[in-house]
Amino acid sequence: MTIIFNQSKKYRDLSLMDIVQLTEEQAWNKFKSIRWGHGDETRCPYCMEWGRHGFIKTRKIWNCRYCPMQFSVTTGTPFEKHKLSLVKLMVIVFFFASEHQGLSANTFHTQFGSTLKTIFHNVSKIREALYETNDLSPLTGIVHIDCAHFCGKPRRSNIRKTTDSYVINNRLRNRKDSIVPDLSTHPEPENRRKYKNRRILLTMSQCNTSAIGSIGSNRTICYVIKNEKASSIIPLIKRHVSKDAIIMTDFGSAFKSIFIETGIRHFAVNHSEEYMSKNGVNNNMAEAFFSRMRRAEFGTYNGMRPQYFAFYSAEFAWRQDSKDLTLNEKFNDILKRMLSREPSKAFTNYNHGSRLGIEYVS
Numbered sequence: 001m002t003i004i005f006n007q008s009k010k011y012r013d014l015s016l017m018d019i020v021q022l023t024e025e026q027a028w029n030k031f032k033s034i035r036w037g038h039g040d041e042t043r044c045p046y047c048m049e050w051g052r053h054g055f056i057k058t059r060k061i062w063n064c065r066y067c068p069m070q071f072s073v074t075t076g077t078p079f080e081k082h083k084l085s086l087v088k089l090m091v092i093v094f095f096f097a098s099e100h101q102g103l104s105a106n107t108f109h110t111q112f113g114s115t116l117k118t119i120f121h122n123v124s125k126i127r128e129a130l131y132e133t134n135d136l137s138p139l140t141g142i143v144h145i146d147c148a149h150f151c152g153k154p155r156r157s158n159i160r161k162t163t164d165s166y167v168i169n170n171r172l173r174n175r176k177d178s179i180v181p182d183l184s185t186h187p188e189p190e191n192r193r194k195y196k197n198r199r200i201l202l203t204m205s206q207c208n209t210s211a212i213g214s215i216g217s218n219r220t221i222c223y224v225i226k227n228e229k230a231s232s233i234i235p236l237i238k239r240h241v242s243k244d245a246i247i248m249t250d251f252g253s254a255f256k257s258i259f260i261e262t263g264i265r266h267f268a269v270n271h272s273e274e275y276m277s278k279n280g281v282n283n284n285m286a287e288a289f290f291s292r293m294r295r296a297e298f299g300t301y302n303g304m305r306p307q308y309f310a311f312y313s314a315e316f317a318w319r320q321d322s323k324d325l326t327l328n329e330k331f332n333d334i335l336k337r338m339l340s341r342e343p344s345k346a347f348t349n350y351n352h353g354s355r356l357g358i359e360y361v362s
């Protein structure tokens with residue numbers, strides 16, 4: 001019987017017990033080695049000078065040799081001014097890395113024994129770091145592209161209006177009544193709000209064709225966009241897809257001019273007839289990505305707020321791209337990304353009312 005990788009012994013090379021049994025000293029050593037390596041040299045986050053800075057052992061801080069500043073192992077990173085112990089921060093990172101379908105702050109804060117806000121801003125800092133450190137170099141080979149709508153899904157009103165165009169259409173076509181209504185048929189305040197919150201996610205998934213046949217995707221780039229028009233999508237494709245790649249999409253109208261505008265070979269599959277054409281054209285990697293995000297949106301997070309949606313999309317791009325890593329590799333990857341970043345723009349002082357003033361939309 002084939003063993004799925006994330007159920008194998010090889011995958012389980014780190015456990016929660018390994019982390020909670022660490023002393024604060026051992027956790028500090030882990031942070032230090034991931035940030036600056038195993039040597040005695042550290043780098044001052046203020047003047048960026050490497051060297052053997054004076055170390056105050058009792059307080060675990062360094063006095064910079066080149067400037068008058070003092071710094072700790074988390075200064076100048078998203079973990080700066082952390083209230084939780086380093087072991088507790090490692091537990092949060094471990095849970096984030098080990099969950100396959102997202103980590104719900106609402107559930108986790110009760111298990112962890114802290115407030116919802118504490119968990120939310122710490123987990124969100126991880127998402128933000130993944131967003132900031134995602135590899136945006138051009139995708140090559142076969143690239144599957146698609147768009148999907150998140151954050152606001154309008155609902156029908158309680159009273160079904162038999163004059164609605166979608167009801168009539170469905171009856172004429174002998175089809176189940178399942179099409180999402182638009183604002184013209186259901187202008188209820190709730191639906192207006194949902195329309196306002198709705199965001200469109202463009203995803204570009206590079207297929208992993210190194211083995212025989214296709215075995216999923218190995219790199220994903222996502223962008224939150226305001227509308228599903230060619231004018232929003234084509235410049236992003238130009239920037240992130242290599243000229244010698246092959247693009248596969250569905251018959252969406254925004255994708256029609258890809259070849260004319262970018263010169264990149266483009267094939268499309270007609271989804272009203274088939275999910276993969278006879279000659280193998282499909283965009284299933286992008287569809288699969290949306291499927292996982294959708295399950296997280298409804299199953300784990302119970303909705304994602306539009307102002308942080310770009311960070312959520314980065315989380316799932318990372319989950320998709322790191323699916324072949326072991327637990328320890330995932331854990332170290334997140335810690336490394338966190339410790340290589342500057343303090344969080346969106347979640348520093350979150351508990352004191354500071355909020356992200358802008359939204360990451362292209």
Ligand SMILES: [Zn+2]
Pocket residue numbers: 044045046047048049064065066067068069
């Ligand atoms: Zn310095």
